[in-house]
Amino acid sequence: MVLVLDVGNTNIVLGVYSEETLLKEWRLSTEITRTADEYGIKVLNLFKFSEVDPKEITGVIISSVVPNINYSLERMIEKYFKIKPMVVGPGTKTGINIKYKNPKEVGADRIVNAVAAHEKYDSPLIIIDFGTATTYCAMKRNGDYLGGAIAPGIKISADALTQRAAKLPKIELTKPNSIIGKSTESAMQAGMIYGYIGSVEYIIKGMKKELMEMGEDEPLVLATGGFAKLIGSSTKYIDVVDPYLTLDGLRILFLKNKE
Template identity: 65%
Template sequence: MILVLDVGNTNIVLGVYEGKNLIADWRLATDHKRTADEYGVQVMQLFTQKKLELDKVEGVIVSSVVPNIMYTVEHMVRKYFNQTPLVVGPGIKTGINIKYDNPKEVGADRIVNAVAAHETYNRALIIIDFGTATTFCAVTKNGDYLGGTICPGIKISAEALFEKAAKLPRVELVKTPGVICKNTVTSMQAGILYGYTGSVDYIVEKMKKEMQDYGESEPLVIATGGLATLISKDSKHIDKVVPYLTLEGLRIIYDKNKEQVS
């Protein structure tokens, strides 16, 4: 079994693979105040719930966009799994050629998503990850990571509206029947969701045109992340929702770097 961990600003997503099959996955809150033991005990309980044994884990891989929690996560892995985790970063084989001005600036999660999508679909791609921030990544058929766009996540946008406008309440992110709404709550819900969907489609349209300048054919648009399904329902351009894209990318990268682990 292989344990994969994606450490994000809001959540740590864990998955356990047996071969190429994802047999368990969980989501924990990212909290730099928690200790390695606190995370370790919780992970042990999750393994017990699924009737999985910690000592059957043969390897661990971690991607992270939160540097100040990495010592805790790595210490937890060493103490509770008796493994030195493989960390996605410089020197790791990915099969992706990063065309960023400074490749080290690209978030590990964006690289991992690109690896998974490229290996799976082998065509021009636009990858949208709806996380704390929403990222758009352009990848060529040959595996060149061209770059992309970073936007405030939909939850950040909704929270900012609540915090900065004194008379507006905090609202649940749900779809409304239309945009001509009859009360404040549904008016906010419509504005947040339909407005965000519109911005997603606009960015994708521009990204598609720019990818044509690189000689790419019509890209496949993939969405992942917690709110991907909600936004994709009204998007004109999202072709597929792949919930476990990041976990799958981590598994693929682990397989590419097995000799380094051993």
């Protein structure tokens, strides 16, 4: 079995695969002050609760956009799983062609998503990851990763609004039935959710236009990440919500590089 870790700014998502099957998935909050031992205790408790034997893990791969946490996680894997983890970064074989001006600037999470999408979907692609930041990636059918856009995530936007406006309360990010809010809370929800959907649709339309001007067919639009279901269910511009795209990409990268 293979353990995969997707380290984001808000959460660490862990998955255990047996060949191509995702057996278990867990989330931990990302805390850069935690030690290797603290992470070890938490991860082993997840294994114990889910009745998964840590001794059955034969390989580990980590993708991280939080450099300050990497040492603790790598040390934790070596100490508690007796395995040197594979870390996604320069030198990792991906099977895609990164056309960024400086390929080293592309976040590991975006590379992992692109690898999974290219492997799973035979199409030009727009990949949207709704995380702490919302990232948009554009790919040709042949695996050329062209680049994309990065925007504040919807939760960051909501938090900034309440922090900077003294009389506005914190709200639950759920879609109201009407754009015309009848209360402060529903008005904020309408502005955040429907306004965010509008920005997503605008970027998708622009990326589709640019890809098709390059001679590509109309791209398939994929969404993943914590808010993918909320946004994806509210717009016709997103074709597929793939909640496990990043974990699948880590599994694929592990197989490509395990030699």
